[in-house]
Amino acid sequence: MNDKIIDGISQQFSQMLNTLNNGGTELPGQQQVKAVIQSALGKMDLVTRDEFDAQAAVLMRTREKVEALEKVVAELEKKMDNSAS
Template structure:
């Protein structure tokens, strides 16, 4: 899932954009609400971290290599059967 520091950083940046001044009344509440909105949005998007993505990519690459190896082995066996039957 998305790191909480990312959510906090985005909500802080949003609060700075909105205020542009020193601490305003209600600013902390606004930060909490923005943080909650961002967290909810990211949860609905079902995002993953770069590390999770890279790990799944590595698994997929290994699986693809195994499939290609099995396809090659199958083609060789089929060739042998064809030659034997001929």
């Protein structure tokens, strides 16, 4: 997981906790929050945006190929129907 993303999430989480705390008891430090978030995200089955975009591109090319093959099959079926008649 990208450290930049984890740092951003942990900072936002720490700020939220500090806002909720309103100067009461001491809250866990940012390093502890970061470790908890990193652990939680590590257990999830996540991919980076680059990996997602690459797979989306592969899927798009695959769909285009399937559509082209469907057209070819339809044309062949039509030719077979015409020759059988």
